[in-house]
Amino acid sequence: MSGPEALERLSAHLTGELGRSPHTVRGYLSDLRSLLTHLDEHGHDLDDLDVPVVRSWLSRARESGAGRSTIARRVAAVRALTRFLHREGVLAVDPGPRLAVPAQHRTLPTVLDEEQARSAFSGPEPETPVELRRGAVVELLYATGIRVAELCALDRSDLDRTRDTVRVLGKGDKERTVPVGGPALDAVDAWITGGRSALLGPRSGDALFLGARGGRLGVRQAREDVHAHLRAAGVDGAPHGLRHSAATHLLNGGADLRSVQEFLGHASPRSTQIYTHVSVDRLRSAYQQAHPRA
Template structure:
């Protein structure tokens, strides 16, 4: 049986009434006056009862918790395995609860105002191996118009590192196949001009020969659905996932995976972070720097596999 919703950890000390009752009144305030959802109320209750149990163990009151004591609690949450995002949520619950206690004149200040959660570990984006991508983007044997369209979309995603919203928004006039260029509108309505590779140009040219049989008259979108209108972001996501399954991909394919792969492979070959930033349309280079970590992971893997003294061999003599 799972833990009861809204309760503290199963090994926690139950808080006494002087700690539990203000939490109950606060949850009632959230539900009745603030119209918060039952799920939100349960999350607040769970977080606050966990802190109340911590205070009970130390024989502290709500008024007795200061910023120093709260930092100690944050450190304890981290030792218990909570990540930065979860701790930030706990602090948000505590901060709002103490705002309520101050208004109710139960405490004089809010100890959570100056306390920050540890930074959440940044998840590295996934990447598809170059050889695997080459296999995945090989043209299928059938010449069904939707299959031809899909390959053109996915070639363009990988060739130019587009966001899926940018791909869905591409119009016929945005691409110059002769010059090998595409103009896209990114975040903040910022335009950028990007190169289009040979394979993508070939796939797009094949698709354009078939597009007229599907597109409604006057439709400006480059990629259209069976009904003749612009293909939606969701449809592109579903078609790529389906393509990956059909082609025997080792992992689930999604548009951002091709964008990540574009950036990582380009950085791996060129080492030019600024150029990759411009191509991706990142306003801040710190956003692009995540790919340097990916590049280092690749280098470290090659080193471990290749260097004669890199690999650690297991010790056969436990006494040695």
């Protein structure tokens, strides 16, 4: 099996059988084309793939300044390839499990404090369709903690007004149901009645949020909506910061980690635990400022 043929078949496998996102598949293929070039330069074929060969490729990336996240992604891409080649009989042994993934340096996410969150939603009443959409986008992101891409994929039918929930299709096509608070529902209603109708077009379908040309709102425009709304409210924040803020405020309010994990759609509790670090950091800061024996 040639290198290009292997990548073409791997792409179909990742997309069709494993349900990987187009973004993930594109990233893997980009990395693996670099690996194929490395193999060719050193006179190797696909069936020569082993740990030393892969390590030499990764070492070159480190020497070129690649960070830990880039190396970790490359290891994941190689593991996907070697697992596939082993399944196809090209490799007698899969070397992927013996490749070490560099430990990730996890920075604490930037979050709004409760006062900033209140400021973000206390501006003048929106009037134009775009203002109504911006307000609804920000309210819904903060109320539900969903990702921007998940928000853009919502249809009106995903809102359940009898239970005040929204159905979300997350990573890996995993569906979850998330509660929605009253202010966010009010903002969405205002958008639907006063803004969405003004932007309706042939391509609107049942999309909850629409762009200027009447099609489904794109991720880039949704991000711009968030930045514009927060700037107008005098708040420094970003779309994913609303997700971080929602999770942190839930934990600060007494929610347990497992519930927040389900709320965010995290496959592993390890992804959610970083928010406990934010809460502990705030607690430590408050303790040092307020406790007489700190």
